[in-house]
Amino acid sequence: MLDNEDHLLENHPRELTQNPLKKIWMPHKNSHIGHRRVCMTNCPTLIVTVGLPARGKTYISKKLTRYLNWIGVPTKEFNVGDYRRECLKIYKSFEFFRPDNEEGVKIRRQCAMSALNDVRQYLSVEGGQVAVFDATNTTRDRRGTIMKFAEQNGFKVFFVESVCEDPEVIAQNIVQVKLGNPDYMNCSSEEAIEDFMERIKCYETSYQPLDEDLDSDVSYIKIMDVGRRYLVNRVVDHIQSRIVYYLMNIHITPRSIYLCRHGESDLNIKGRIGGDSGLSSRGKEFAKHLRSFLEEQKIKDLKIWTSQMKRTIQTAECLGVPYEQWKSLNEIDAGVCEEMMYEEIQEHFPLEFALRDQDKYRYRYPKGESYEDLVQRLEPVIMELERQENVLVICHQAVMRCLLAYFLDKTSHELPYLKCPLHTVLKLTPVAYGCKVESVYLGVESVNTHRDRPENVNVQRSTEDALQTVPAHL
Amino acid sequence: MVGLPARGKTYISKKLTRYLNWIGVPTKVFNVGQYRREAVKTYKNFEFFKPDNEEAMRIRKACASAALKDVAAYFTKEHGQVAVFDATNTTRERRAVINSFAKEKGYKVFFVESICDDPDIITENIKQVKFGSPDYIDRDIEEAMSDFIQRIECYKASYMSIDDEKDRKLSYIKIFDVGSRFLVNRVQDHIQSRIVYYLMNIHVTPRTIYLSRHGESELNLLGRIGGDSGLSPRGLKYADALAKFIRGQNIKDLKVWTSHMKRTIQTAEALGVQYEQWKALNEIDAGVCEELTYEEIQENFPDEFAMRDQEKYRYRYPKGESYEDLVHRLEPVIMELERQENVLVICHQAIMRCLLSYFLDKSADELPYVRCPLHTVLKLTPVAYGCKVESFFLNIEAVNTHRDRPANVSVSRKTEEALQTVPDHN
Secondary structure (H helix, E strand, O other): OOOHHHHHHOOOOEEEEOOOOOOOOOOOOOOOEEEEOOOOOOOOEEEEEOOOOOOOHHHHHHHHHHHHHHHHOOEEEEEHHHHHHHHHHOOOHHHHHOOOHHHHHHHHHHHHHHHHHHHHHHHHOOOOOOOEEOOOOOOHHHHHHHHHHHHOOOOOOOOOOOOOOHHEEEEHHHHHHHHHHHOOOOOOOHHHHHHHHHHHHHOOOOOOOOOOOOOOOOOEEEEEEEOOEEEEOOOHHEEEEEEHHOOOOOOOOOOEEEEEEOOOOOHOOOOOOOOOOOHHHHHHHHHHHHHHHHHHHOOOEEEEEOOOOOOHHHHOOOOOOOEEEEEEHOOOHHHHOOOOHHHHHHHHHHHHHHHHHOOOOOOOOOOOOOOHHHHHHHHHHHHHHHHOEEEEEEHHHHHHHHHHHHHHHOOOOOHHHOOOOEEEEEEEEOOOEEEEEEEEEEEOOOOOOOOOOOOOOOOOOHHHHHHOOOOOOO | OEEEOOOOOOHHHHHHHHHHHOOOOOOEEEEEEHHHHOOOOOOHHHHOOOOOOOHHHHHHHHHHHHHHHHHHHHHHHHOOOEEEEEEEOOHHHHHOOOOOOOHOOOOOOOOOEOOOHHHHHHHHHHHHHOOOOOOOOOHHHHHHHHHHHHHHHHOOOOOOOOOOOOOOHHHHHHHEEEHEEEEEOOOHHHHHHHHHHHHHHOOOOOOOOOEEOOEEHHHHHHEEEOOOOOEEHHHHHHHHHHHHHHHHHHOOOOOOEEOOOOOHHHHHHOOOOOOEEEEEOOOOOOOOHHHOOOHHHHHOOHHHHHHHHHHHOOOOOOOOOOOOHHHHHHHHHHHHHHHHHOEEEEEOOOHHHHHHHHHHHHOOOOOOHHOOOOOOEEEEEEEOOEEEEEEEEOOOOOOOOOOOOOOOOOOOOOHHHHOOOOOOOO
């Protein structure tokens, strides 16, 4: 630091400096006191699933992991079954799981230990905040081992137990996710189902569900009958409270979510970002095609959501059915860059333009927002999408990227570059552990608004380098 | 509500109602005890509640019916969305009556049962809220305690908790031991899901919330709204005074929250402790009016200025926000404040008005005019069914930034009328 800066600090010990990327104000010297990232957990959390096979533990683990990562909590799942498959290479039959199969028991215990070791590595060394330990964990003894492990390492433990006795749900579960499992690759469906039922029986006799009295000091949620009933015990902190809220809002009723952008707008044609313009004539054409598309799809009880910006509302109006406006679905606020072309941004704010290319997820427009901010404002939308069944969301490019990244488990690096072209509807259908995506282009021409990351993201780059990937416009 | 006396039903009813109204869901409490006090002017003793007291039973049943009738009127005539029926409702029979009533009218029912057998909690409860009750106004404390305990006994024999088997078709939440455990059954829709989330996050541990604005800023001095300026010299002095005040309060494990704006962070820096920045605490976005004086707003956007005075809560600045938008973005802050214990929130005028309105149950009409002067700390302590407020002006002069609603809010008003209530500035 220069001498006169020191002098400045003497007179103004509380001079702040603004981080150029995220526009966060911090004390000049970045002292140990002061700015702390909004952090949801003080110490790492170990989520432990509990339940017989085919009760949805892996479904819940993967979905919860996806949600936590999306809201910015580094989370990883550790599926003990995967460790066992690594170890055993070939699965013969359910006999492996018999409680009197000493060899089997030994291998399974080793796999659990190995997984816990990796959990420790992830939470203590790699900076993870939540680890999801996905296994049956059906005995109090096994759970006791895990709790001891957690205590030794300074992790909080939260159990998620899934209890279900409905034979139809279990059968449906087996068909959906077990038949495609590596364990059953070379079996017929009937053989696989039969073997799996025997496998479940191996666990049943020794199953000790979490008990209201015996486990009264343990933090857990017991999910009964796929979410009809919940028992929640001793939620101790913010992250556990969020996890409980999330788990209580998800469901497995089959449904589809349709995502699309507004029709092409007047500002789109001019290559200008943001603003609140109306639809171009092609955009209006798209809205009509969207209406036909929806009619063909014959969707039961479709809910339609838009933002509060003219272009999404105009698009919805063409559909001739009621729709709900959400301010949270508004496009990213580009602050001082609102309604500018990329060429103008490069001309007036070349530094900002470069910073954005360096870290597009975290970059916040001056007096505007970042993708990171968007995710936070979209979280209630995601929560309500989880509660709902068939929904069409008519939104904007950056918003659609965030929503899509949630459903398709994209990282924060990929998210800002997801392709969400105009006049294209994405149909998302939950299937097995993930989401099937069908992309339907509705046949109406439009400009391309996707700007890839250019090669040169250096602040000293030339104008041509900066504008290398700007899509064509009027 | 369902539960024996002194299980926190009224506490939960009032708090939940306050929360729902604040987030924009018109809600009202119907406390059957109050109807009873209307019907039976003077409360003699617990004998009224004996199960074999036929006369009393008749009165109590009539009161419950009267309350249900008012619930129906609230929904149909007053556009209410949620009614909280606050009574013991400890028998299956009584709950069946409510279910039939609701079914007939097409209302959804959600039961909230509070179960607690910890004698310490119950005693504390009785001390906090029963001694002050109209029923016990002329009694001494020991008499009141003894009578109330016998009152509880009257209910115990016939108390049938919601049954997990027999009542499995009902929608309900059971709260055990003041929130240590919950049983949730058949949440039907969005509002029930929000209610459950809220109930699972509140607690009764004594604690204090401190609300303050940033110290006076450079733009404050110039009478300009919004922006992201630093503290004025007086503002810096306030920050030091705040630090001294907080140290003097000797608060255990105080969390400090600021917005992302320079002026709140500069204020927090003086405290010398860790603080957390929340973007959600940023001041209301005045859109095209950012950094303007009121005089300039009147000059450039007289219609907007008038419309804002007409309905300050719902008015949204062009390319900016409304108070209504603020409440929506502050909801996660309120939820986390409920979870926390001792917290100091350093924020902004409009933000502080929204937060204060939540704690003090102010209506949407009052909210945008709640007084939140600079250099003044508000100390909020939950007590009985509400919140005690203590105001501490830390003796550092500052401009006044409070603009009252002027007499003339018509778009055709003169400039002097529009600027009638603008506070002084440089």
